[in-house]
Amino acid sequence: xxxxxxxxxxxxxxxxxxxxxxxxxxxxxxxxxxxxxxxxxxxxxxxxxxxxxxxxxxxxxxxxxxxxxxxxxxxxxxxxxxxxxxxxxxxxxxxxxxxxxxxxxxxxxxxxxxxxxxxxxxxxxxxxxxxxxxxxxxxxxxxxxxxxxxxxxxxxxxxxxxxxxxxxxxxxxxxxxxxxxxxxxxxxxxxxxxxxxxxxxxxxxxxxxxxxxxxxxxxxxxxxxxxxxxxxxxxxxxxxxxxxxxxxxxxx
Amino acid sequence: xxxxxxxxxxxxxxxxxxxxxxxxxxxxxxxxxxxxxxxxxxxxxxxxxxxxxxxxxxxxxxxxxxxxxxxxxxxxxxxxxxxxxxxxxxxxxxxxxxxxxxxxxxxxxxxxxxxxxxxxxxxxxxxxxxxxxxxxxxxxxxxxxxxxxxxxxxxxxxxxxxxxxxxxxxxxxxxxxxxxxxxxxxxxxxxxxxxxxxxxxxxxxxxxxxxxxxxxxxxxxxxxxxxxxxxxxxxxxxxxxxxxxxxxxxxxxxxxxxxxxxxxxxxxxxxxxxxxxxxxxxxxxxxxxxxxxxxxxxxxxxxxxxxxxxxxxxxxxxxxxxxxxxxxxxxxxxxxxxxxxxxxxxxxxxxxxxxxxxxxxxxxxxxxxxxxxxxxxxxxxxxxxxxxxxxxxxxxxxxxxxxxxxxxxxxxxxxxxxxxxxxxxxxxxxxxxxxxxxxxxxxxxxxxxxxxxxxxxxxxxxxxxxxxxxxxxxxxxxxxxxxxxxxxxxxxxxxxxxxxxxxxxxxxxxxxxxxxxxxxxxxxxxxxxxxxxxxxxxxxxxxxxxxxxxxxxxxxxxxxxxxxxxxxxxxxxxxxxxxxxxxxxxxxxxxxxxxxxxxxxx
Ligand SMILES: Nc1ncnc2c1ncn2[C@@H]1O[C@H](COP(=O)(O)OP(=O)(O)OP(=O)(O)O)[C@@H](O)[C@H]1O
Ligand SMILES: [Mg+2]
Numbered sequence: 087x088x089x090x091x092x093x094x095x096x097x098x099x100x101x102x103x104x105x106x107x108x109x110x111x112x113x114x115x116x117x118x119x120x121x122x123x124x125x126x127x128x129x130x131x132x133x134x135x136x137x138x139x140x141x142x143x144x145x146x147x148x149x150x151x152x153x154x155x156x157x158x159x160x161x162x163x164x165x166x167x168x169x170x171x172x173x174x175x176x177x178x179x180x181x182x183x184x185x186x187x188x189x190x191x192x193x194x195x196x197x198x199x200x201x202x203x204x205x206x207x208x209x210x211x212x213x214x215x216x217x218x219x220x221x222x223x224x225x226x227x228x229x230x231x232x233x234x235x236x237x238x239x240x241x242x243x244x245x246x247x248x249x250x251x252x253x254x255x256x257x258x259x260x261x262x263x264x265x266x267x268x269x270x271x272x273x274x275x276x277x278x279x280x281x282x283x284x285x286x287x288x289x290x291x292x293x294x295x296x297x298x299x300x301x302x303x304x305x306x307x308x309x310x311x312x313x314x315x316x317x318x319x320x321x322x323x324x325x326x327x328x329x330x331x332x333x334x335x336x337x338x
Numbered sequence: 339x340x341x342x343x344x345x346x347x348x349x350x351x352x353x354x355x356x357x358x359x360x361x362x363x364x365x366x367x368x369x370x371x372x373x374x375x376x377x378x379x380x381x382x383x384x385x386x387x388x389x390x391x392x393x394x395x396x397x398x399x400x401x402x403x404x405x406x407x408x409x410x411x412x413x414x415x416x417x418x419x420x421x422x423x424x425x426x427x428x429x430x431x432x433x434x435x436x437x438x439x440x441x442x443x444x445x446x447x448x449x450x451x452x453x454x455x456x457x458x459x460x461x462x463x464x465x466x467x468x469x470x471x472x473x474x475x476x477x478x479x480x481x482x483x484x485x486x487x488x489x490x491x492x493x494x495x496x497x498x499x500x501x502x503x504x505x506x507x508x509x510x511x512x513x514x515x516x517x518x519x520x521x522x523x524x525x526x527x528x529x530x531x532x533x534x535x536x537x538x539x540x541x542x543x544x545x546x547x548x549x550x551x552x553x554x555x556x557x558x559x560x561x562x563x564x565x566x567x568x569x570x571x572x573x574x575x576x577x578x579x580x581x582x583x584x585x586x587x588x589x590x591x592x593x594x595x596x597x598x599x600x601x602x603x604x605x606x607x608x609x610x611x612x613x614x615x616x617x618x619x620x621x622x623x624x625x626x627x628x629x630x631x632x633x634x635x636x637x638x639x640x641x642x643x644x645x646x647x648x649x650x651x652x653x654x655x656x657x658x659x660x661x662x663x664x665x666x667x668x669x670x671x672x673x674x675x676x677x678x679x680x681x682x683x684x685x686x687x688x689x690x691x692x693x694x695x696x697x698x699x700x701x702x703x704x705x706x707x708x709x710x711x712x713x714x715x716x717x718x719x720x721x722x723x724x725x726x727x728x729x730x731x732x733x734x735x736x737x738x739x740x741x742x743x744x745x746x747x748x749x750x751x752x753x754x755x756x757x758x759x760x761x762x763x764x765x766x767x768x769x770x771x772x773x774x775x776x777x778x779x780x781x782x783x784x785x786x787x788x789x790x791x792x793x794x795x796x797x798x799x800x801x802x803x804x805x806x807x808x809x810x811x812x813x814x815x816x817x818x819x820x821x822x823x824x825x826x827x828x829x830x831x832x833x834x835x836x837x838x839x840x841x842x843x844x845x846x847x848x849x850x851x852x853x854x855x856x857x858x859x860x861x862x863x864x865x866x867x868x869x870x871x872x873x874x875x876x877x878x879x880x881x882x883x884x885x886x887x888x889x890x891x892x893x894x895x896x897x898x899x900x901x902x903x904x905x906x907x908x909x910x911x912x913x914x915x916x917x918x919x920x921x922x923x924x925x926x927x928x929x930x931x932x933x934x935x936x937x938x939x940x
Pocket of ligand 2: 137
């Protein structure tokens, strides 16, 4: 029997706008699974519904219909504190615009999710040091976000997302605000985490190069999954070319 | 086009403008309230002890101008912080600097003028309500009190217009000199706390020394007079500022270093919020502590005067009223007195030179007189045995036992048998002692009219009455009490809105921070707790320092009030309750701005 999927999405729809007002259906029935240890990319044109989908998966928004389960737990049923605790422990996010607290140092930012769970201070420090070493930011731990480069900020955000060892890491265009060098560093780090630590990752992106790091790519068009590409045994270069071609035909 | 942009800017940030605007409106309303008293010379001379008035108000005026200026400077920088990104954007899109300067000018001056106009209207309303409520409460006639007072309208308007024109010019100048890039990233500049240890230490020492000098100056007010006020003003303002700078920075550092505390929940975040703001806040916290002290001090002193009125009156006479041979009309009024503690009658007889008490009656119910002394009221009991020896000292209090047309006669005592033997008509002195003099104010006032009607205005019967004293003292003191309350309320409104406004003006910057915390899974309850703690600290420390200022400041009133420290519970309690209400209101408003309800939490 296959392992239980980390993320299981069934017939999710999302309609914006209240009844009686102007309505817009952003998602029109989406179904897919992410298996443990998978690195899945989601691509699609601007306005196709990627962010909407990711917000629903990461419990920041609710679907109009359909169900979302993470590690087998139906997240649409969560309320209040349960919901907060779920976010704190089970899922990690990295957003396009860093989302670090600029009044805390990198170290304090990373430790925050543990402090919220009342983890002992000494334990917090070891965990921070470990993850910082893995992500190559141990030298800048005592800097404030304004004293970090874009790439460093994004890695701090990743460290904060991963420090609680969540079931899955969500990224919404995490490389969107980075130059190509920093983007490459972050993607390598993510791929490495996926390979070595078996962290499951769901990455939303515009950028074919970023997407080529994934093992599997789902293409969304007009709120529906239109096509799927699998990395398989192809080299990254070949996979990248395949993505480009797919995008070319898919967007028409 | 330009006007459209300016108005569009206001519309898009309506909530921030609402906070800014309501703060300014309260500022100008209070300014008007104060000026409506301060510039009304007829009111001041009619209601206060003349010597004090001019310097209390001179002092108040200087303070209010300073405080309002600080307030407007804050308002202006807040206005700029809201708008500078938009301005930078316009500039990037190619707007000319002259146009931008014009835009800033229009916006700033419009906000200022509108705030002044609305504030003056509100100020009139507040003046009217506060004035009439207080007058009714204090039985103070407050002659020449005027709600619509043209000089105050004019000065408030001129002051606000001037401040905003200057502010607009400064804003425009600053904006055009700041590089574009800095404007676009204004909200995210780092702000490390880099104050050196020895600087903090020096500030702490300076703070204590300055405060000590200020407190000393207030206690020596009788000798130093105006110089004392000036010294106290300067040293206490500076001392408060240094104290906040040194103390809070040190305290936050200490808490942050305590790993077990800091590493728990949102503590690090709350402390960082505070420490990032502290430099920005020390000035306002110092101002708030001073305002707090002024408001609380004014109310305490006002209440002290109000308290002194019945206190002083009860030192004039042991009986709330005494009437000899009241006629039917007088007696009818006397029967309406409520809460009678003791009603005793004495029979009197006269001969050519004396008016006599009956010894057996005196021994049963000695006549009470009040001792002349500071402190709580003490009675002496006059009995048959000590009457001859002691009564001489209390002529003024015993005068009201003299019947009509017996003025100039001596009071004396006869034994029961002698009294019975004396052949002259018996007259009866009726005495009343009440549980609560002030609660009977209206009845006593009516009774007094009846006594005047029966005996004539110039009789000892009327002069000796406690009510007559009460009215005399009331006339002198209620004006002071009125001003105390009035200024107290005005300062409180100003203080609380200064603090509230300052805190709320930071809320728009915090919004994204709190949203982020919610996204990474901080429970809303915990966020609320963090908000309560952060704002609580900002309310608590200036409040505490303010209370200390007042406790020392009351020394100034030792000569004027019977017991400046005697009745602190009521004003302090009342004030703290009002202050707490402001705190809760600020927390509520702040939470509404920063904590998002709809990120899928329902
Ligand atoms: N809060 C909202 N209210 C109404 N419509 C919305 C809302 N958020 C998104 N939409 C609409 O839903 C559709 C999908 O938006 P979404 O943000 O998911 O796109 P996206 O795929 O992330 O695009 P991009 O690549 O540009 O980020 C868009 O047409 C958008 O206009
Ligand atoms: Mg998007």
